[in-house]
Structure formats: structure tokens, C-alpha cells
Amino acid sequence: MGFADKIKIFFKRNAAISEDFFEELTDLLVEGDFGAAEAYRTAEILRERCKKNRPSPEELPLKLAELLEEELKKGGTGTDPAGLSPEGKLTVMLLLGVNGVGKTTSAAKLAALYRDTYGQKPILAAADTFRAAAIDQLKIHGERLGIRVIAHQHGGDPAAVVYDAIEAARAGGGDFIIADTAGRMHTKSALVEELRKIDRVVESRAAGARYIKYLVLDATTGRNALAQAAIFNEAVSPEGVILTKYDSTARGGVVFSLASELSLPVVYLCTGEKYGDIRPFDPHSYAREFAGVE
Numbered sequence: 001m002g003f004a005d006k007i008k009i010f011f012k013r014n015a016a017i018s019e020d021f022f023e024e025l026t027d028l029l030v031e032g033d034f035g036a037a038e039a040y041r042t043a044e045i046l047r048e049r050c051k052k053n054r055p056s057p058e059e060l061p062l063k064l065a066e067l068l069e070e071e072l073k074k075g076g077t078g079t080d081p082a083g084l085s086p087e088g089k090l091t092v093m094l095l096l097g098v099n100g101v102g103k104t105t106s107a108a109k110l111a112a113l114y115r116d117t118y119g120q121k122p123i124l125a126a127a128d129t130f131r132a133a134a135i136d137q138l139k140i141h142g143e144r145l146g147i148r149v150i151a152h153q154h155g156g157d158p159a160a161v162v163y164d165a166i167e168a169a170r171a172g173g174g175d176f177i178i179a180d181t182a183g184r185m186h187t188k189s190a191l192v193e194e195l196r197k198i199d200r201v202v203e204s205r206a207a208g209a210r211y212i213k214y215l216v217l218d219a220t221t222g223r224n225a226l227a228q229a230a231i232f233n234e235a236v237s238p239e240g241v242i243l244t245k246y247d248s249t250a251r252g253g254v255v256f257s258l259a260s261e262l263s264l265p266v267v268y269l270c271t272g273e274k275y276g277d278i279r280p281f282d283p284h285s286y287a288r289e290f291a292g293v294e
Contacts, residue, residue, distance in 0.1 A: 003032045010025070011060055022046070025043045027134040029043065033223055033257075035226075045067060046099065048052070048061060049063060065288045069284055071256050071259055071260055072265075075258060090169050090206050091176045091209060091210040091212060092162070092202050092206055094214070095178065095214055096181055102244035102270065103181070104137045104138055104180050106242050107138065107141070108124070108144075109270060111127075111178050112195060112276070113149075123148050124149045125165035125180065126138045126152070128180050129157070129182070148168065152164075152221060158182065159198045160177075162198050162201050167205070179198075187208070191235055195236055214239065214268075215229060215233075215241050216241075217241055217243055217244070222251060222254060225254045225258075230261075241267065242270065243269050243281070265281070266286075267280065
């Protein structure tokens with residue numbers, strides 16, 4: 001049973017608004033990957049609003065959804081996914097995150113999305129040179145999609161890969177670079193230094209380009225995703241989050257913590273393995289789904 005089903009059952013079972021109602025709601029939000037303090041605060045705000053407006057039991061899921069949507073919007077909206085660079089300007093997008101969260105697959109999905117929906121000519125850059133499998137996987141995606149992939153040998157310099165991707169774009173090969181980066185987090189300084197090298201390449205070879213850093217997080221890892229986000233947010237300051245593997249097994253409450261605790265908005269939601277299983281994040285529909293609004 002998914003979390004949305006559990007919260008629907010909760011609201012149907014609790015026909016009366018009582019102290020037990022808010023205590024049980026707090027516990028349920030924690031189960032849905034809210035932090036304990038955040039769950040308590042959310043339930044208390046809802047309690048105060050119920051005192052003022054006295055909604056019917058049937059209206060409660062909608063009241064919760066409205067509150068949750070407000071929380072998501074506190075994190076901002078991030079970089080507008082459809083807000084492309086002016087004509088003739090290059091976009092460089094880096095995908096960050098630990099190994100196993102779905103960065104490489106997300107890079108392919110984004111390439112297909114920007115080509116098919118926004119009319120861009122993407123280039124995939126295999127800047128995760130520390131895993132030979134990541135390079136091979138991106139090449140396979142490129143072949144399937146008919147999208148150019150810039151790759152070096154295993155163990156090469158990630159910044160050099162981005163450099164060559166920019167040169168390929170400047171030569172007329174593309175206008176939107178999506179770089180898959182390594183998921184190493186053994187030391188923050190190593191991560192920062194690696195990305196600084198890429199920053200210098202982008203600044204020197206693609207001055208004026210739209211430069212975006214997105215953090216990729218696995219929705220099924222729950223509160224661990226927030227811990228990862230905190231480290232990357234301090235080290236790199238990404239513009240937003242791509243949430244992967246969001247299906248019936250993912251509780252999804254961590255999204256609200258990303259907004260309230262880190263001011264990090266989710267910009268894309270990935271829901272499956274197909275290239276089309278990615279969509280811009282919609283706070284309104286996400287909050288309603290989480291709250292079990294029919």
C-alpha cells in the first residue's frame with residue numbers, strides 16, 4: 001500500500017476532528033518522511049486553521065494540501081524547466097548526486113525532453129569518468145535516442161569532457177549540454193575542487209551560457225535524501241532537485257523538508273524507467289496527491 005492510500009484511509013476513518021486526530025496525523029507525516037519537528041509544526045498549523053475556519057471532515061484533505069503547497073512554495077521555484085536560453089545562447093546543465101540515484105538515466109530523459117518538447121539540440125557529456133559503467137551506459141542511451149555523446153576514457157578529467165562538449169556545441173553540434181557527473185562524496189573538498197574545474201571551463205569557453213546545477217535524489221531513500229541534499233547544498237548550492245524513482249513505494253515527504261529546511265525546490269519528477277517518465281514538478285498537484293485529495 002502506497003502512502004497516498006494510507007492517508008486517504010486515515011481521513012476516511014477519522015470523521016471527527018479531535019486531539020487524537022492531530023496526534024495521529026503527526027505520526028503519519030513522520031511515516032511519510034517528514035522530520036518529527038516538521039510533522040508536529042504542520043499538524044499544529046492545520047489545527048489552528050481548523051479552529052478558525054471549522055472545516056468539515058470532507059474538507060480536511062484539501063486544507064492539508066493547501067498547507068503543504070504553501071510549504072513547497074517557500075523553497076522557491078528553482079530554474080524554470082522550460083525557461084530556455086535566448087536563441088543562439090548555450091545551456092550547460094550539470095547533474096550532481098551520489099552513485100545509484102539515477103543521474104545517468106535522468107541525463108538521457110532530460111536530453112529526450114529538451115529535444116522533443118522544447119526543440120533543443122542536446123549533447124550528453126559523460127563527465128562521470130570514475131565509473132566505466134556510467135560512460136558505457138550514457139553511450140547506450142545516446143545511441144538509442146540518436147543524441148551525440150561526448151566521452152573520454154575511464155579515469156579521465158571530467159572538466160576536459162565538459163570542455164570538449166562545449167567545443168562541439170560551439171562548432172554547431174548542439175545548444176544544450178547535459179553533463180553526468182561522478183557521485184563521489186568521500187570528501188567535500190574533492191567534490192568542490194572537481195566542480196570548480198568544471199566551473200572554470202564553462203566560464204572560459206562558454207561565457208554568457210545559461211549554467212545550471214541540479215541535484216539528483218532518489219525518492220525511495222526517504223530522509224537519507226535530505227542528508228545528501230544538505231551536503232551538496234552547502235558545497236555546491238544547486239539551483240534545484242530532480243527527484244527520481246517516485247512511484248507507489250516512495251513516501252515523498254522529504255520534498256517538503258527540502259523546501260522548508262534547505263530552500264531547495266524540486267524541478268523535475270521521474271516516475272519510471274522510460275525516457276518519457278519525467279515531468280516538471282508541480283507543487284499544486286504534488287501536495288494534493290500527498291494529502292490524498294481525490
